[in-house]
Amino acid sequence: MLKTKIDALSMIFALFFATGVLAFSADEKGVSGRTKDRAMSGSRVASDSTMEGQRVLRALIIGINRFQDGKIRELNYCRSDAEGLTALISDRNYIPFDSVAATTLLDHEATKERVRAALEDLGRRSSPQDTVIVYFSSHGIQQNQGEAFWVLHDSRVDMEAYNRRQLRVDPETALEQSEITKLLNGIRARRLLVLVDSCFSAATVISYPRGKNFKAPKVRNPFDNFKGEGRVVITASEGTQRAAELPSLGHGAFTYFLLKGLKGKADSNLDNVVELWEIWQYLDKKVTDAVHKEGGEQRPTISSVHLTHGFPLTTYPLGDVQKPASLPGKPDHTTAVPPDAEWITINKDVGMPLRVSPTEITNRQFLDFVMANPKWRKDRIPEYYHDGDYLRHWPGPKTYPKGLEDHPVTYVSWFAAKAFAEWAGARLPSESEWTTAASGGKGTVSQTGVSLTRLYPWGNKWNPALCNHRSGTDTGTASVHAFERGGSLWPGGTIYNLSGNAWEWCNDWVFEYLTPAGTKQIVMAPVGANKKPALNRLIKGGSFLADRLGCMIGSRVWADPRLCAEDGGFRVVRD
Incomplete structure (x- = not known):
């Protein structure tokens, strides 16, 4: 059974960072088992003794299920969400800073006075070299002209408004967003991660007697002014959606997968470091x-991104995520790829x-690869390399659909396509190479687009x-040798189906972001332009499900490299 606690603006994930990347190393665990009384008496506070030059993680973690005012609806998993994050940052296997200084406020500890004091304390103690995490999981509310509040343990319902059937809390007892922003801006650390798992739909906050109808104020994003250089905002859900609490998980859905992702499940390139963009893609799916x-609808969104470098969030023990063994290098059968005489030679430069x-790689050719590399069978492939639909159309792990032996293999991820190419002594093409092949050498690729004198391979x-x-x-895919007249002609022969039949994975990476001014930016480059594999991978050529525009040589589509699509295949190239 699905339960909800919050709405569209329920999760704010803001990051402030220096241009460099974080370096992870540690000798001590930090938080675990250590307490010290501070201004926030009764809270759990880790030791703050640090030496100059150390990498320091400071954190304030707040989780509230219970409220003094009985008219404020109780929550189920805010406390366990906060405790889960506390445990994670206490474990040097995941966030191995030189030292950790953390304060956790749960239920009755999380009063307005203590939360404000804790944020002020972070401002006083943090230095530009520190990394700071602020996590808040409770109710949130918007009222009047859109002012947003964090609802704390000692917050109270505004009884005068309540009697008029209006949804409000007493603003003197809640923490208003402008004050929250001011307190956060007072934290000097260049790396500040703020996670707010709360709602701003007043109807989910206050429990009214049955039979009464209430008007809720119009909701706007209370964090519109909390954006800028080096800041990223991710919400747990879109529009008027509610963010779910899942009893089967014992957590809110977003925080449950946030914790799993930070522990390694989000590491799509298996380099043992979880980066911001990997977390985003993992949460989105x-x-x-x-x-x-569970019968609900919720999708996280990115509302502001401005990144010029990678942003690692956690590392994790090698045992947490099993990387597949390396693949054999030589094919056992000559049918894996065309004999040398059948390759079409083009001049890319x-x-x-x-x-x-x-041609595109066929089902028969891909079966040769699978038979030589059992770890890439559909019943054995690690989950990190696909989205759950890998070779979905194959009736068995060693059987392709009858009659489709010379059709393009589909339902293959970018990872699987890359593995096949490397095993066969080849590689995936770059967009520039693919465009040259499709246009007969009459097209060029740049950051701003594709310049062509030919729209389709035939003209x-x-x-x-x-x-x-x-x-x-x-009727689905066709033979890879079909539509010969629509192929791209070269002196050595025809390159088939560069428009239509199946989309083709390229090696180029893509990421899309919004500037602080709200302008969409798209960055594309071959892998060689960046040392790390990136978020999305480029797909070219259209398919049997694509329209005329999708089949144009200049069409650009990109997707998560784990995507296994009904109409997604690939071809390979050799230098």
Whole structure:
């Protein structure tokens, strides 16, 4: 059974950071088992003794299930969410700073006075070199002209408004957003991570007697002014959606997957470091799917991003996520890729010939790869390399669909395509190489787009008879040798189906973000332009489900590298 506690603006994930990346190392655990009385008497506070030059993590973690005012609805998992995060940052296996100084305020400890004092304390104690985490899990409310408040243990309902059937808390007893922002801006650390797991839908906060109807104020984003250089805002849900509490998990859905992701499940490139963008992609899929299975709807969103460097959040023990064994390098069968004589040679640059597979990789060819590499069977592939639909159309782990042996293999992730290519002594093409092959050498690629003198492999005029595209009688993929007249002609022969049939993975990475001014920016580059694999991977060429625009050479689509799509395949190249 699905329960909800919060609405669209329930999770704010703001990051402030220096241009460099975080370095993780430690000799001491930090928080665990250590207490010291401070101004917030009764709270759990870790030791704050640090030496100059140390990497210090400071944290304030707040979780409130229970409230003094009985008219404020109790929550189920805010406390356990806060305790889970406290345990995570206390473990040097995950966040191994030189020292950790953390304060945790739960239920009756989290009064307005203590929360304010704790934030002020962070401002006094933090230095620019520190990393600071502030986590708040409770109710949130918007009222009047859109002012937003954190609802604390000692917050009270505004009885005068309550009697008029209006949804309000007494502003003197809650922490108003402008004050929260001021306190956060007073923290000097260049790396500040703020997580707010709360709602701003007043109807989810105050319990009214049955039979009464109340008007809720219009909701706006209370963190609109909490954006800027080096800050990222992620919400747990869209629009008017509520963020779910899942009793089966014992956590709010967002925080449950946040914790799992930080412990290594989000590490898509398996480098034992979880970065911000990996967390975002993991949450986007996992939260949405989990809530949907419970009959609800919730999708996290990114509302502001401005990053020029990677931002590692955690590391994790090697035993937590099992990296697959390395793959054998040589194919056992000549059917894995075309014989040398069948490759089409193109000139990608002056004096730089490139051999391109004339067809997309087929089901038969991919079966050879799977048989030689059992770890890539559909019943054995690690979950980190796919989205759950890997080779979905194959009736068995060693069997492709009858009659489709020469059709393009689909339902393959970028990871699987890359593994096949490396095993076969080849690689995936860059967008520039793919465009050269498709345009007959008459196209160029730049950061701002694709410049072409040919719109399709056969010319500039759309001809639906020359490719397998979306129509009223879609029948799925076609043979990789079909639509020869629509191929790209080279002196050595025809390169088939560069428009339509199946989308083709490229090696280029893509990420998309909003500047602080709200302008969308898209960054694309070959892998060589960045030392780390990135978020999304480029897909080119259209498919049997794509329209005319999707089948254009210049069309650009990108996706999570784990995506296994019904109409997604690949081809390979060799230098």
